[in-house]
Amino acid sequence: AQSVTQLDSQVPVFEEAPVELRCNYSSSVSVYLFWYVQYPNQGLQLLLKYLSGSTLVKGINGFEAEFNKSQTSFHLRKPSVHISDTAEYFCAVYRGSGDKLTFGTGTRLAVRP
């Protein structure tokens, strides 16, 4: 069974600083990986996804993530954050059946001026 670990529950960072949100997964089969973002008082929206091909995936709002099969990781990065990036970020892995996803516990990114 697939599982997802987000090691950091909260990440405080100053505006214009770089940030990395960590995600590790466990799976015995090929995986599809996702990052979703949840802005305050809103539902989740897809930030980026890895299905196959290039291991560096670019998403919306300047975010990117790198799929690392040997380390079973899919960390999310942004070189320079804005106040508007303050949100909760969820990593997710496709379970391999029924189109269901397994979500991590989320990382709250707090960007300070």
Added chain:
Amino acid sequence: DVKVTQSSRYLVKRTGEKVFLECVQDMDHENMFWYRQDPGLGLRLIYFSYDVKMKEKGDIPEGYSVSREKKERFSLILESASTNQTSMYLCASSFRWGDSSYEQYFGPGTRLTVT
């Protein structure tokens, strides 16, 4: 633009009441999902439906049931609400086939408080 709407943003109910949470999507998606979101626990799947009148239990189905009479509508039912069902409930939908089937579209959520 995909739209998933939920009937209420905030709901307050009493213990023992029957509660209906409604979700509607306008993208002709086959799959629909109900999750609950709790701090420190992330999103947990309650129920899932891949077709009209079809349903599958997720990870935490106890205390919940669902109904899907029409393709665009998926209802979550709390037969007898309890305080431990106080949570944020999120509905999502997706296509069933092809690469896009892995991308789920979410509604804004319903924050349910059971007193």
